[in-house]
Amino acid sequence: MKKQIDLKSIRLFYHPDGKPRLIIKDEKCYLSVKAVYAAPLSHPSEHISLIDDKGEEICMIPSLDDLDVDSGEVIQKELNKRYLGAVIYKIYSIRSEFGVSYWDVQTDRGSREFVVEENPNQFIWLSEMRVLILDVDGNRFEIPDYTQLDADSTKMMVHLT
Numbered sequence: 662m663k664k665q666i667d668l669k670s671i672r673l674f675y676h677p678d679g680k681p682r683l684i685i686k687d688e689k690c691y692l693s694v695k696a697v698y699a700a701p702l703s704h705p706s707e708h709i710s711l712i713d714d715k716g717e718e719i720c721m722i723p724s725l726d727d728l729d730v731d732s733g734e735v736i737q738k739e740l741n742k743r744y745l746g747a748v749i750y751k752i753y754s755i756r757s758e759f760g761v762s763y764w765d766v767q768t769d770r771g772s773r774e775f776v777v778e779e780n781p782n783q784f785i786w787l788s789e790m791r792v793l794i795l796d797v798d799g800n801r802f803e804i805p806d807y808t809q810l811d812a813d814s815t816k817m818m819v820h821l822t
Contacts (some may be wrong), residue, residue: 752814
């Protein structure tokens with residue numbers, strides 16, 4: 662049976678080579694770690710497994726809130742990269758025309774423009790406030806909590822609720 666790891670003894674950071682590193686105080690340093698969801702995406706900050714470069718689980722993170730802020734940010738960035746979804750921070754415009762909508766947004770990966778079919782299947786509500794948007798090319802865009810967007814962006818989201 663695996664030894665339980667005290668989450669207060671771990672630190673994640675980025676090495677200058679760009680890879681995330683994990684240090685478990687007084688035990689071990691992992692030169693490369695991957696973060697993967699171990700539970701449904703309906704709990705985006707819970708049940709995250711850290712995997713070593715051999716594919717073995719190092720530990721399970723019950724909640725990102727259990728970690729220091731810097732370590733939690735490293736894990737969140739790695740999850741965002743792994744699951745290929747851009748996080749929308751601001752909506753500049755949504756224009757509807759002939760059954761599609763044209764989105765102009767600011768994401769964690771810069772400004773983006775994309776097209777979405779006006780079909781309920783393109784908007785997947787993962788919780789009351791969290792929505793996953795699928796564009797016509799199959800790209801995923803996430804709004805973790807649309808009520809946390811600025812007022813203008815939130816107004817544009819009203820037609821989706």
